[in-house]
Each structure stands twice: as structure tokens, then as C-alpha cells.
Amino acid sequence: MRALVWHGKEDIRCDTVSDPALEHPRDAIIKVTSCAICGSDLHLFHNLVPAMLPGDIMGHESMGEVVEVGSAAKGKLKKGDRVVIPFTIQCGECDQCRRGNFSVCERTNRKKELGDKVFGHTTAGLFGYTHLTGGYPGGQAEYLRVPFADTTHVKVPDGVDDEKLLFLSDILPTGWQAAVQADIQPGDTVAIWGCGPVGQMAIRSAILLGAEQVIAIDHLPERLSMAEAAGAITIDFEQDSVVERLNELTGGKGPHKCIDAVGTESHVNFGQPDTVLDRAKQMLMAENDRPHVLREMIYVCRPAGVISIIGVYLGLVDKIPMGQAMNKGLTFRMAQAHVPRWTGDLLRRIEDGQIDPSFVITHKADLSQGPEMYAKFRDKADGCVKVMLQP
Amino acid sequence: MPATNLTRIARSKGDPRIERKGPSSLTDADRLARALGWLSIGLGMTELVAPGRIARTLGLHGKEGLIRGYGARELASAIPTLSVNKQVGLASRIAGDALDLATLAPALHHSNPKRHNAAIATALVAGITLLDIAAYAGVKAAHRREPGSDRDYSDRSGLPRGPQASRGLARKDFQIPPDYRAEGTVAAELPARAS
Structure with missing residues (x-):
């Protein structure tokens, strides 16, 4: 089969690889009909997580048709079922899964010892997302082996296009959780940093949850136009001071809720000198992340407000103003999305016509064009916001 | 043995194995930049370790x-050249090339008995400068946002009922789960204000 394989920094190739095989009775194999490149794939593309190995198959947003089912998964899945595969692999039985904390499932990271060492305690296995989370082959491929398949799938109906359903795998529930964990209440002003795919989903989620004013922050005109399309007020951080504009828009009090949909790779420019210093330290491996957005959120957030972090951070960050955060009484909520906790509800909203996630797709291509689409997405060339690939 | 074979030890039996490699996302300019970055490291280490020998030669x-x-300086420019911000590293390399050429120029004087060595070094630096310029231009062209390629997505709301009609729609049948509540309703718990 064909698959997008990581060979090193900025080196993704569409290789021919052997087909995956069932390894465990709870496994299933799906024939991938659609997959996508995620913003967090770019962190791996840039080799910011030192736990990728040449030969790793990329991808954690995929859907398709079940073609093979292990004996223990047969009660829940059968050949021909149409499924979306969450990026988190969950057992459904451990303490964390029973609480709905699926992205920190205790049993699905097959390299648990590594996860325990690095994170203190392991998190869930993830598809195509480094050996810290199991080193599972990803779904940017023609076929995908799904471990714990009886609990790691979302059955979806026929008659709804892949374009509308694919993002149940990650960015829709991720954006939704960003809004939910911010505890958005009617009347709130919600500021969202980053108008990439997850930021766009968070904007729509905040609207659906009743936020009175949603303010979206980015610098790319096409992404800002997409945010405005959903009713957000926009701030171009290369044109305006984010802090001044947010204070203007909130009567000087700051937003009630702040959502970080940027994470580790804040845009580097001399207008934000801390990003230049962070980038230099990152090159010297003296810091893992560029947490400019986090610093700005803490500074501008209304006292007693909520900071919701959904953009991915990787390791050690410097110069986080904990004094401001503590004295302002801010609440921090963060996690990789607990995908299956939200997918049933979100699927119903898609079917009900409340949200159509396909709006975010700007580029569609054959899987074989994946390597060039990675570069296009990274360079934000040709107005690229979201790439959907079809094997 | 290719690295992709070596890393098989980190995989399970059922994981796919590479049978044939496809074309890379790396451009020729990216590869040239990477080679120049490693050259910077080699040259930088040599200059740090054996400056006397270089000066005599x-x-x-x-x-x-x-x-x-x-x-x-070479080591400092190698770091960004080998990073994803190659343009910064290559620009600093080009500036460094100019410094190198300026430093070598006096050594070409006929009074220098080693002027032939200096001439060879100057030719090498000049050649590398051309490679640096080619890599810089190539990387810049390959990774730029083409002017005039801005897109307008203002018709992509993703909310089929429109933003205004969608505001608060989910609240009809969804409450923030208790474990995600951050705002307390403490007003009722406050002591009554003395009248």
C-alpha cells in the first residue's frame, strides 16, 4: 500500500509499504477513504518532538471502511462498517476512560515505559504521533490497523459526505473541547488565538455555546476572513496591538475566556520580540516551545477568567508569568481532546445541520501528493488552511 | 543499512515495512542548505581548533x-541553516562569506609568500558564496507565499443556519459537564449585605 512516511526533518515521502496485519483480537483494519494533515503533524514535520523514527507512518485524522475485524472486536464492528477513527486510542475500561478522559487512557500506549518516563505517567496511544505515544503507524495511508478497535471508532451513517465527517477524528472535537473546557457561558467574550483549523472549529463551537462576542487573532488574511465568516471580530496581530484591541473590545476588562489554538509554534516576528528569543533557544535546544500566546493570554485575560489550552505544547517553556496568573486567579484547563466524549453529540449536530465542518477544507489532493501538500500547508501557500487527502 | 531498516526494532510485527521509497518533500534547495549547514560546522570546528595552522597556510x-x-561565527550560522528557518542561516552565511573574502584579500598581495594558497582559498570561498546565494534564493522561492495568492474565505461560515441564528444553539440540549465548570455560582453563598 501507499503511505506518507517520515524520513527526517521536513522529509515526508509517499512510500510503498507492506499492508498492516491484525496483531490482536481487538484490532481491525480499515481501508482509508479520506485523511487529513493536521497542524500538529507540522510539529513532527519540523522534528520538534525528538521521538520520531525514520519509517514512521504519519497521520491521525482518518476515516474509512472496515475490511477486517479481530475476533474480540466483532461484537462492535463488522466488515463494511463506515467509521471515523479518533486520533486517541482508548481501551474504554481503565479508570481514565471510565471518567471520559480518553486522551490519557492508561492502557493503550504500547510504549508505556517511555510515556511514564517522559510524562511522569503515560498518556493514551495516538496514531502517527511519535514513540512517546506508542509509535503506532498513522492513517495517512491506504490501510490502517486500529488497535482497541471495538472502542476506538465512531460509526457514521452512509449518505453523509466524508468531507463533513472526517474531522470528527480530531479538529472538530478538539475545537469543541477548547470551548467546553473554557466553560463558555452566554454573555461571555471569548478570545481565540490562532485561526488555523482547530481555531476555526473553536470559533464555531464558541458561537454554538452562546458566546456573546468571539474575537479571533491571527495575521493571515484568508484565515481571518474565514473567522469573520462565522461572526468573529478579528485582530491582525501584525497590524494592531492584541492587548490594546482586546481591552478596547471589552471595556478595558479583558476577555472572560481565552483559548490558545496555537501552541508550541507561535509565529516569530520582531514585533513580538519574545518569539525571536524563544526561536533562538529552540534552535539551541534550550527550550522546546514558543509560548508567546500563553504569555499574552495570561496578561490580557480578565481576573478570575479561564485559560483554555488546546494548541499542542511539547515540553519545557520559559518565562511564563505565573505571578500574574496566580494573582489574577485564573483557571487553566488543557488537554489533548478526549475525542469520543464529544463525537456522538457532534455527529448529531452535523446531521442536524448545526455545523458543517467541511468549510475548512481548502485543498484536496491524492495521497501521492502528500509530501508537497505538507510543504504547502507549512508555508501557508496558496491560501492553504486544511488539506484533505484521498488514497 | 538505511535508517528505516534499523528502526524496525522499535516496531511490532504487524506494522507496515517500507518496500519502496517515494519522492521527498525536501527540495533541492533544502538539501543544498543542509549540506552548507554541515559545511559550516566542519569549517567552524577546524577554525576553532587549528587557527594557527590556517593562519600559517x-x-x-x-x-x-x-x-x-x-x-x-560559522557554528552560529550553522544552527539556523540546519533548522527550518534556513533563510536566516543562509543570509548570515552570505554575510560571513563577504567577511572571509575581505580578510583574504590582503593575503593575495605579492609580498605574501603563501599567496598561492590564499588564492586557492579565495576561489573556494567565492564558489561557496555562489552556492550560498543559490541556496538562499532557492529556499526563498520554494517556501514563499506567492504574492497575489491571498484567498477570501468570507463565504465559509460552517454554520448552515448563519452565525446569528447559531448563537447559543447548542445550549438547548447541552450543558457544560460538571467536571469542566470553572465559574462558580458563589453569589448565593455570600453573606447578606447589611442594610
Whole structure:
């Protein structure tokens, strides 16, 4: 089969690889009909997580048709079922899964010892997302082996296009959780940093949850136009001071809720000198992340407000103003999305016509064009916001 | 043995194995930049470790400290050249090439008995400068946002009922789960204000 394989920094190739095989009775194999490149794939593309190995198959947003089912998964899945595969692999039985904390499932990271060492305690296995989370082959491929398949799938109906359903795998529930964990209440002003795919989903989620004013922050005109399309007020951080504009828009009090949909790779420019210093330290491996957005959120957030972090951070960050955060009484909520906790509800909203996630797709291509689409997405060339690939 | 074979030890039996490699996302300019970054490291280390030998070979007596400084400069430009911000590294390399050429120029004087060595070094630096310029231009062209390619997505609301009609729609049948509530409703718990 064909698959997008990581060979090193900025080196993704569409290789021919052997087909995956069932390894465990709870496994299933799906024939991938659609997959996508995620913003967090770019962190791996840039080799910011030192736990990728040449030969790793990329991808954690995929859907398709079940073609093979292990004996223990047969009660829940059968050949021909149409499924979306969450990026988190969950057992459904451990303490964390029973609480709905699926992205920190205790049993699905097959390299648990590594996860325990690095994170203190392991998190869930993830598809195509480094050996810290199991080193599972990803779904940017023609076929995908799904471990714990009886609990790691979302059955979806026929008659709804892949374009509308694919993002149940990650960015829709991720954006939704960003809004939910911010505890958005009617009347709130919600500021969202980053108008990439997850930021766009968070904007729509905040609207659906009743936020009175949603303010979206980015610098790319096409992404800002997409945010405005959903009713957000926009701030171009290369044109305006984010802090001044947010204070203007909130009567000087700051937003009630702040959502970080940027994470580790804040845009580097001399207008934000801390990003230049962070980038230099990152090159010297003296810091893992560029947490400019986090610093700005803490500074501008209304006292007693909520900071919701959904953009991915990787390791050690410097110069986080904990004094401001503590004295302002801010609440921090963060996690990789607990995908299956939200997918049933979100699927119903898609079917009900409340949200159509396909709006975010700007580029569609054959899987074989994946390597060039990675570069296009990274360079934000040709107005690229979201790439959907079809094997 | 290719690295992709070596890393098989980290995989399970059922994981796919590479049978044939496809074309890379790396452009020729990216590869050239990477090679120049490694060249910077090699040259930088040599200048740091053996500045006296280099000075003697080129007839640059008394410039050992300067050569050592240039070694540090080479290492400093190697870091961004090998990173994803290659343009920064390549620009600093081009500036460094100009410094190298300026430093070598006096050594070409006929009074320098090692002027032939200096001429060879100058030709090498000039060649590398051309490669640096080619890599810089190539990387810049390959990774730029083409002017005039801005897109307008203002018709992509993703909310089929429109933003205004969608506001609060989910609240009809969804409450923030208790474990995600951050705002308390403490007003009722406050002591009654003395009248």
C-alpha cells in the first residue's frame, strides 16, 4: 500500500509499504477513504518532538471502511462498517476512560515505559504521533490497523459526505473541547488565538455555546476572513496591538475566556520580540516551545477568567508569568481532546445541520501528493488552511 | 543499512515495512542548505581548533584570534541553516562569506609568500558564496507565499443556519459537564449585605 512516511526533518515521502496485519483480537483494519494533515503533524514535520523514527507512518485524522475485524472486536464492528477513527486510542475500561478522559487512557500506549518516563505517567496511544505515544503507524495511508478497535471508532451513517465527517477524528472535537473546557457561558467574550483549523472549529463551537462576542487573532488574511465568516471580530496581530484591541473590545476588562489554538509554534516576528528569543533557544535546544500566546493570554485575560489550552505544547517553556496568573486567579484547563466524549453529540449536530465542518477544507489532493501538500500547508501557500487527502 | 531498516526494532510485527521509497518533500534547495549547514560546522570546528595552522597556510600571521572568532561565527550560522528557518542561516552565511573574502584579500598581495594558497582559498570561498546565494534564493522561492495568492474565505461560515441564528444553539440540549465548570455560582453563598 501507499503511505506518507517520515524520513527526517521536513522529509515526508509517499512510500510503498507492506499492508498492516491484525496483531490482536481487538484490532481491525480499515481501508482509508479520506485523511487529513493536521497542524500538529507540522510539529513532527519540523522534528520538534525528538521521538520520531525514520519509517514512521504519519497521520491521525482518518476515516474509512472496515475490511477486517479481530475476533474480540466483532461484537462492535463488522466488515463494511463506515467509521471515523479518533486520533486517541482508548481501551474504554481503565479508570481514565471510565471518567471520559480518553486522551490519557492508561492502557493503550504500547510504549508505556517511555510515556511514564517522559510524562511522569503515560498518556493514551495516538496514531502517527511519535514513540512517546506508542509509535503506532498513522492513517495517512491506504490501510490502517486500529488497535482497541471495538472502542476506538465512531460509526457514521452512509449518505453523509466524508468531507463533513472526517474531522470528527480530531479538529472538530478538539475545537469543541477548547470551548467546553473554557466553560463558555452566554454573555461571555471569548478570545481565540490562532485561526488555523482547530481555531476555526473553536470559533464555531464558541458561537454554538452562546458566546456573546468571539474575537479571533491571527495575521493571515484568508484565515481571518474565514473567522469573520462565522461572526468573529478579528485582530491582525501584525497590524494592531492584541492587548490594546482586546481591552478596547471589552471595556478595558479583558476577555472572560481565552483559548490558545496555537501552541508550541507561535509565529516569530520582531514585533513580538519574545518569539525571536524563544526561536533562538529552540534552535539551541534550550527550550522546546514558543509560548508567546500563553504569555499574552495570561496578561490580557480578565481576573478570575479561564485559560483554555488546546494548541499542542511539547515540553519545557520559559518565562511564563505565573505571578500574574496566580494573582489574577485564573483557571487553566488543557488537554489533548478526549475525542469520543464529544463525537456522538457532534455527529448529531452535523446531521442536524448545526455545523458543517467541511468549510475548512481548502485543498484536496491524492495521497501521492502528500509530501508537497505538507510543504504547502507549512508555508501557508496558496491560501492553504486544511488539506484533505484521498488514497 | 538505511535508517528505516534499523528502526524496525522499535516496531511490532504487524506494522507496515517500507518496500519502496517515494519522492521527498525536501527540495533541492533544502538539501543544498543542509549540506552548507554541515559545511559550516566542519569549517567552524577546524577554525576553532587549528587557527594557527590556517593562519600559517594562508600567510595571515597574527590573525589567529580573528580566525577563531570566524569559527564561532560559522557554528552560529550553522544552527539556523540546519533548522527550518534556513533563510536566516543562509543570509548570515552570505554575510560571513563577504567577511572571509575581505580578510583574504590582503593575503593575495605579492609580498605574501603563501599567496598561492590564499588564492586557492579565495576561489573556494567565492564558489561557496555562489552556492550560498543559490541556496538562499532557492529556499526563498520554494517556501514563499506567492504574492497575489491571498484567498477570501468570507463565504465559509460552517454554520448552515448563519452565525446569528447559531448563537447559543447548542445550549438547548447541552450543558457544560460538571467536571469542566470553572465559574462558580458563589453569589448565593455570600453573606447578606447589611442594610
